[in-house]
Amino acid sequence: MNTLARVEDLHISFGGVAAASGISLTVEQGEFLALIGPNGAGKTTALRMVAGLLRPDRGRVFFGERDVTNLPAHARVRLGLGFTHQIVRPFYGFTTVENVMLAAGHHQTESPWRALASRSRAAAREKAQAILERIGLGAQAGQSPRALPLGQRKRLEVARALALDPKLLLLDEPLAGLSSHEATTMADLVRALSGQGITVVLVEHNLGEVLRVADRLVVLDAGKVLAEGLPKDVMARPDVRQAYTGVI
Numbered sequence: 001m002n003t004l005a006r007v008e009d010l011h012i013s014f015g016g017v018a019a020a021s022g023i024s025l026t027v028e029q030g031e032f033l034a035l036i037g038p039n040g041a042g043k044t045t046a047l048r049m050v051a052g053l054l055r056p057d058r059g060r061v062f063f064g065e066r067d068v069t070n071l072p073a074h075a076r077v078r079l080g081l082g083f084t085h086q087i088v089r090p091f092y093g094f095t096t097v098e099n100v101m102l103a104a105g106h107h108q109t110e111s112p113w114r115a116l117a118s119r120s121r122a123a124a125r126e127k128a129q130a131i132l133e134r135i136g137l138g139a140q141a142g143q144s145p146r147a148l149p150l151g152q153r154k155r156l157e158v159a160r161a162l163a164l165d166p167k168l169l170l171l172d173e174p175l176a177g178l179s180s181h182e183a184t185t186m187a188d189l190v191r192a193l194s195g196q197g198i199t200v201v202l203v204e205h206n207l208g209e210v211l212r213v214a215d216r217l218v219v220l221d222a223g224k225v226l227a228e229g230l231p232k233d234v235m236a237r238p239d240v241r242q243a244y245t246g247v248i
């Protein structure tokens, strides 16, 4: 397997509280990696350092062969590093398909609004529509995101990330708050993306779905990697069960 991304010895503290203390991990090309761990373990912080939304106090981030530690998030996006936020924030004044077009425009022109006005608008709309079809939102293209149930709004967030043609997709709790039916739909969808050449790192609390769909687990606890490996092996470890006691 080829390594697509890796982090080495990441450290970061917030006001003296260490949220990451020496996190090192590797993401292989094409894999579906789930990053799990109790609340406050440092999962979101780790994702944000990979995405370039937070600068580590110490340590390096590599994407492909390249050291991207000092690159801002928008430059990493251009290299193929996509991410979604835990809290979805669509533009409510635009339709669902326009939201995907705006995300793509942000990548290509730096001025997202131009994506709606440019001569390539028809092509952009076609591409955005195709992305919506891919994630099962084709029929909602003309609706406001306000009209979409949470599960669909979360899928729109994934569609917005897909508009940027990511090689690596970092997803922060895309199943949070969803009904079990919606969660299964989302987990299946992410699994399908990982089968379509997109490498996925999923942060998720819904262990049932994680164990069903992920190839490999990394468990974070108190800002450190506690365990990693095949889901069934990792979940059999007493220290992993201990870390979760009272949390799930």
Ligand SMILES: Nc1ncnc2c1ncn2[C@@H]1O[C@H](COP(=O)(O)OP(=O)(O)O)[C@@H](O)[C@H]1O
Residues within 6 Å of the ligand: 014, 015, 017, 018, 019, 037, 038, 039, 040, 041, 042, 043, 044, 045, 046
């Ligand atoms: N911007 C911040 N300011 C202060 N503390 C933070 C900040 N972001 C995260 N933390 C702290 O860092 C730790 C890890 O948080 P986080 O990465 O959000 O955990 P997780 O996503 O695993 O629940 C927690 O103790 C959290 O309170």
Ligand SMILES: [Mg+2]
Residues within 6 Å of the ligand: 043, 044, 045, 086
């Ligand atoms: Mg989090």
